[in-house]
Amino acid sequence: MPVFPGTNSEDETLRLLRDCGADAEIVHWSQASKMAHYDAYVLSGGFAYEDRIRAGAIAAHDRMMDYVIEAAGSGRLIFGICNGAQMLLEAGLVPGTGAIRRPTAAFTRNGPAPHFICRHVYMKLAIEPARCAITASLREDALVPAWAAHAEGRLAATPEHLSEIVAGGHLAFVYANANGSVDEAAIPNGSALGCAGLVNREGNVLAIMPHPERDAWNFNHLDRREGDDVLAPSGGSVLFSSFVQALAS
Amino acid sequence: MVNLRDEELQRIAERLGRDPSVVELHAFDAAWSEHCSYKSSRHFLRNLPTSGPRVVLGPGEDAGLLHLGTHDGERYAIVVAHESHNHPSQVVPFEGAATGVGGIVRDVLCMGAEVVAVADPLRFGRCDDLASHQSHVARGVVDGIGAYGNAIGVPNIAGDVYFERGFNENCLVNVVALGIVNEKDVIHSYVPKGAQGWQIVLVGKATDPSGFGGASFSSLALDARDAELNKGAVQVPDPFFKNVLMRASYRVFALLRERKVAAAFKDLGAGGIVGCSAEVTAHGGYGAEIDLDKVNVAVEGMPPEVIAVGETQERMLWVVPPDFVPELLQIYNEEFGLPDVAYNARATAIGEVTAQQQYVLRYRGGIVMEVESEFLTGSIHDELPYTERIYHGAAAQELPALDLQGIFPRVLAHRDVCSREPLYRRYDSVVRGCTVLPRGAADAGVLAPVPGSRLGVALAVAGNPRYGRIDPAYAAEQAVLEAMRRVVAVGAHPIGLTDCLNFGNPRKAEQYGGFIAAVEALGRAAKELDLPFVSGNVSLYNEASDGRAIPASAIVACIGSIDDVAKVVTPGFKAAGSALLWIGSRELVAGGSVLAELLGVKGTLPSIEYEAERAALAIVRDAIARGVLRACRVVTDGGMLTAIARLVFDALTEGRKIGAEIDFGNPLCEAGGFVCEVAPDSGMDVTGTLQIGVTIDALELIVNGTRFDIEHLHEVWSRPLAALYP
Numbered sequence: 007m008p009v010f011p012g013t014n015s016e017d018e019t020l021r022l023l024r025d026c027g028a029d030a031e032i033v034h035w036s037q038a039s040k041m042a043h044y045d046a047y048v049l050s051g052g053f054a055y056e057d058r059i060r061a062g063a064i065a066a067h068d069r070m071m072d073y074v075i076e077a078a079g080s081g082r083l084i085f086g087i088c089n090g091a092q093m094l095l096e097a098g099l100v101p102g103t104g105a106i107r108r109p110t111a112a113f114t115r116n117g118p119a120p121h122f123i124c125r126h127v128y129m130k131l132a133i134e135p136a137r138c139a140i141t142a143s144l145r146e147d148a149l150v151p152a153w154a155a156h157a158e159g160r161l162a163a164t165p166e167h168l169s170e171i172v173a174g175g176h177l178a179f180v181y182a183n184a185n186g187s188v189d190e191a192a193i194p195n196g197s198a199l200g201c202a203g204l205v206n207r208e209g210n211v212l213a214i215m216p217h218p219e220r221d222a223w224n225f226n227h228l229d230r231r232e233g234d235d236v237l238a239p240s241g242g243s244v245l246f247s248s249f250v251q252a253l254a255s
Numbered sequence: 256m257v258n259l260r261d262e263e264l265q266r267i268a269e270r271l272g273r274d275p276s277v278v279e280l281h282a283f284d285a286a287w288s289e290h291c292s293y294k295s296s297r298h299f300l301r302n303l304p305t306s307g308p309r310v311v312l313g314p315g316e317d318a319g320l321l322h323l324g325t326h327d328g329e330r331y332a333i334v335v336a337h338e339s340h341n342h343p344s345q346v347v348p349f350e351g352a353a354t355g356v357g358g359i360v361r362d363v364l365c366m367g368a369e370v371v372a373v374a375d376p377l378r379f380g381r382c383d384d385l386a387s388h389q390s391h392v393a394r395g396v397v398d399g400i401g402a403y404g405n406a407i408g409v410p411n412i413a414g415d416v417y418f419e420r421g422f423n424e425n426c427l428v429n430v431v432a433l434g435i436v437n438e439k440d441v442i443h444s445y446v447p448k449g450a451q452g453w454q455i456v457l458v459g460k461a462t463d464p465s466g467f468g469g470a471s472f473s474s475l476a477l478d479a480r481d482a483e484l485n486k487g488a489v490q491v492p493d494p495f496f497k498n499v500l501m502r503a504s505y506r507v508f509a510l511l512r513e514r515k516v517a518a519a520f521k522d523l524g525a526g527g528i529v530g531c532s533a534e535v536t537a538h539g540g541y542g543a544e545i546d547l548d549k550v551n552v553a554v555e556g557m558p559p560e561v562i563a564v565g566e567t568q569e570r571m572l573w574v575v576p577p578d579f580v581p582e583l584l585q586i587y588n589e590e591f592g593l594p595d596v597a598y599n600a601r602a603t604a605i606g607e608v609t610a611q612q613q614y615v616l617r618y619r620g621g622i623v624m625e626v627e628s629e630f631l632t633g634s635i636h637d638e639l640p641y642t643e644r645i646y647h648g649a650a651a652q653e654l655p656a657l658d659l660q661g662i663f664p665r666v667l668a669h670r671d672v673c674s675r676e677p678l679y680r681r682y683d684s685v686v687r688g689c690t691v692l693p694r695g696a697a698d699a700g701v702l703a704p705v706p707g708s709r710l711g712v713a714l715a716v717a718g719n720p721r722y723g724r725i726d727p728a729y730a731a732e733q734a735v736l737e738a739m740r741r742v743v744a745v746g747a748h749p750i751g752l753t754d755c756l757n758f759g760n761p762r763k764a765e766q767y768g769g770f771i772a773a774v775e776a777l778g779r780a781a782k783e784l785d786l787p788f789v790s791g792n793v794s795l796y797n798e799a800s801d802g803r804a805i806p807a808s809a810i811v812a813c814i815g816s817i818d819d820v821a822k823v824v825t826p827g828f829k830a831a832g833s834a835l836l837w838i839g840s841r842e843l844v845a846g847g848s849v850l851a852e853l854l855g856v857k858g859t860l861p862s863i864e865y866e867a868e869r870a871a872l873a874i875v876r877d878a879i880a881r882g883v884l885r886a887c888r889v890v891t892d893g894g895m896l897t898a899i900a901r902l903v904f905d906a907l908t909e910g911r912k913i914g915a916e917i918d919f920g921n922p923l924c925e926a927g928g929f930v931c932e933v934a935p936d937s938g939m940d941v942t943g944t945l946q947i948g949v950t951i952d953a954l955e956l957i958v959n960g961t962r963f964d965i966e967h968l969h970e971v972w973s974r975p976l977a978a979l980y981p
Contacts, residue, residue, distance in 0.1 A: 011499050011596050014408025018688025021706055036590050051686075053406045056495035119981045122401055124683050124693075153685045155405075184910055220685040225703050225820045228696060229909050232882070236709060236821040 007032045007048045008041060008070045012089075015051035015217065019087065022219045023048060025239045026246040028253065033070070041073035046083035046253055049074070049090025051155075051217055060114060061158040062092030071097055075107070084211040085140055085249055088156055091203070091213035100213045101176040102206035103167065111163035111171070111204075113156075113215060117196030122157040125194045127216050129202040130182035133175055138205040140212045141178065143248035149186050150179070151227075151241045152216035154194040159215040161201040168198055179203030179214055218242025257284045270630055278616060278623040281560040285526035286533070286631050289795055295637040295761040296793040299774045307787040309750040309816075316444035317362040317522055318434070319789025321751040323816050326708035332441070333704070333712050333814055334434035336362040337753040339794035343490075344428040348395025352428045353403040353492035354568050359432040360409065361522035361571060364501060367442030367508050368434030371687065371704045373404050374413035375430050376716045376755070376810045380423030382670075382979050392426050393418070393979060399492070400430070401681040406494035407501060410690055411682035412700025413714045413812075418670045421724065421806040424799040429755045429792075431812045433714060435704040440512055444521045446539035446574050446608055454580050455532055455543060455606040458587050459500060459523070459570030461599035463553035466490035466527075466566030490568040496597045497569050503591035504571070507583060516579050523570040529563045529624070529631075531572045532606065533614045537628035545606035547618040551599050559618040573602075580604055639761055642768030645807075648725045651859040654845055657921055659961045662853060663896060666923055667972040669849045671721070672893035674973045677980035696905070697826045698741040698889050701817065711817030715741030718810035719892070721847045725860065727758075727769035727807030728776035732863055735780035736927055738813035740889040743872055744929060746824040746879050747815025752781060754791040754811050759804025761795050766804045770795070773809045783865040786813070822879060827905030828913040828932050829885040831952035835899070835917060836944040838871045839890060839928010840864075848925040849893050861926035868927075870943055875929050883937035888930050895947075896922035896958060898930045903956060904969055914965060916957040917948030 007023075009016045009032050016032055023030040030048070033040050041047075055064035065071065071093065078084050078099050086094040091113060094100045098107040116123060131148040135141050141148075163171065171177055179202040181192040193200050195215075203214035221227065222243040225236040234240070239247070257280050259267075267275050267283055275283065285291055293300065305313035311320035311332045318336035325331070340355025356373060363370050377396060380389030404411050409432070446453060504520075511518055521535045528550065536543040547562050557565075575583055587593050587602035594601050609615075614631055616624035666672055676695055684693035684700075691711055692701035699715035717737035722730035739749045754777060759766030781788060797805045817823060845851040845858035878884040886905075888898040899915050899922075906913045932950060933939065951957070954965040 011592075012406070012495050014406070014498060014686060015688075018686075021688065034590070036592055052408065053495060053498070056406075121398075121981075122405055122681050122683070124680050124685065155683045155685060217685070220688050220690070222688065225691050225823075226685075226688070228692070228825055230825065232821075234821075236703075236819070237707065 010054035013052035051088035066096035349399040352399030363434035368436035378427035458602035461553035711820040713747035713815035720806035723806035728772035731773035731809035734811040742815030757808040840926035886932040
């Protein structure tokens, strides 16, 4: 897990990865050379480099990202959450519709109100589970609980490019209501296509805006039931479990 | 500008045997300001109870500590700090509020703790006119708190907000912060025995001219005419830098534990380098010698007094044994690369601890300050006249016959009752992944702060300005009661309190009298309920340009412990057919209520009876222990019916469509207590409770025969603040 100046969600992301069985550790920005030897990379949330220019824009050019870009090219798994997702878009790894790596879309300033929003959401899987290695163990139409917590999470791209995102099967997750229905009310940030997550063409790079790791243990759930083991992973952890299973196979 | 009074200047000159230097003048100006010295409040605050079995550390250092519980054989404490940033927020709302969060977070951090939560009690003026200055303040403050807390990654789990005319020219921005620390790893705010020769290391941003005169500025009445002039006294926030500074400090804590090295760590707040280094050494019985030329500065050529007492944000002071210095510098300057994160930021050794209790500052080869440490930092005391009894209530009037259908929607839409979601959804309430009850979900926020443990901590704040307008002492007592009830309602055991006392001008006998009466009242309530105050803050001189004080505002936060977060009472009604019990006062009086305000009548204030209060707490806790309490809310602004409506709304948010049918004399009175949903066959002893109704399988609220459509009520309640916070 690379950590940049301004990252703020590394501890809980690491904890959940480990609870789901991953052998994970944090690599600090001052130790970039350590980055080479991992099977997969998880980019966690925060405000790397203060969100200067646009969220993720500076981090996308950090030397830590050179390793991530190389790993993505060699088919290793890359999973970006919130600020991590923004970096993957700014680095051009997702949606990755073209042959050449270049940024073609952005998670940018929320709309219609241009403010930070912290709201509980559901992400609905909008692709065949096997289309993306990281979601391969989810069931079809899986609904993953999570928290949206960002000021720049609205997918923006040209209409032509949005069509390519849909046609190429890059729209990995959309915002949904608790019952799985999809409508405007479910979208917290005005995101085009109701997009909550994007996957690259090869299916090894996933970028999601909401934080499943913040609704990932039974004690996080407001609707938990009596008798549930409060310390057990559940809810949002399914996506992490799926990620760890993909790593194992 | 120095705000020392003539008699204070005289005292300084007599003690020094000479005229003070410019640097000394500014140092005393900060140290002897109300903000730093508590000169007109300290002797009253002594009467607050501050000890008890749960107290690990009472008031006196950067923050207080309460024992939370044991996990894996280790004892954990919650670190508690509470501060105000009222004056700066009125002048530059965004920066003022953001630096308020920044300051309190450092107070918690400096105890060797991880910062796990913040809460923000806010008091704004009336914001009916969205273009008014008070609306600008109300928006800027919320954005500032969000921008800071969100970036450093500390969840905002509790808080409240009131909009009162009395705050039009003087808003209140209080911030509470909590930390978690293993009790054997606490770092103190003073040097230990044997610290002679230890190094004093300044860490953080380069010192710049911002925040010069801040302590002194906070201790004056805000005069609108000087607002422009005072902007320079407000510090500049840098949450991005703080994020890195916090994480680097966590790394230092780990190394200190590993090496078993003792150290002192203290926040640079009011009074800057002098204020901090003098206190951290003097309170250990030592002196200090500081070389101002070693301080990393942002601009060359700053006068020594600015370097010495300026209040640049994001700085802290370590005092460590000399052989630990290289590793300390390596962590901040290389591993976390502070100089790359902000211009000329770093950790730098600037002086050392001396055996003589003298505080000496050197600058360009000469001595610019040399005073007895004890004289600078020791307690000073103002004897001021005050008025004994403050009560602005009028004779109670008869309430007109209640038209529930007409009035209840107006109560729900009232600015003190309506949904706070448009405001708090701008705060990250779930970062760190350990949130159990996020902001707004229930009467208190709850966290599971120790990874892998079932231990929980609950936090709630209270302080009703409608009571404060009428009777400062009564409002203070009610603040303790409400904050405590709130943590009980989520299933926690209240273990301690912290307060921020926001009052008017102590040089006006009536305003000072209100403060003194409120402190007495806080002490009474805390003693009756057996709860200690472990930290707190005083903010005086909160008055408008016409000299009128703000509504007296003793704002109280209560901390509760939870042995097993599985037992937390989750939000909203759970099932139709449950019994609804009322556990609380049956007085049908409307004094200080929203109802009384809407009807334009004066009412009697609900009485405070501690015997009944203790009995009510015992009943609620018994129901939780038996596992029969399905849902619970306390009665506050908007009365019992508002609490019931919110239990319906909470359930609806979770997808459960459950209504309620109740009968109760006047369910809009605000006499305190708990509305509880209990299983019909609970088997609990219902002595002392009153069954007021049942939950029903329909989205309706039926009250004394009057029917309300829930969706309509929810709409009415949700909307009002969306105009101010779109």
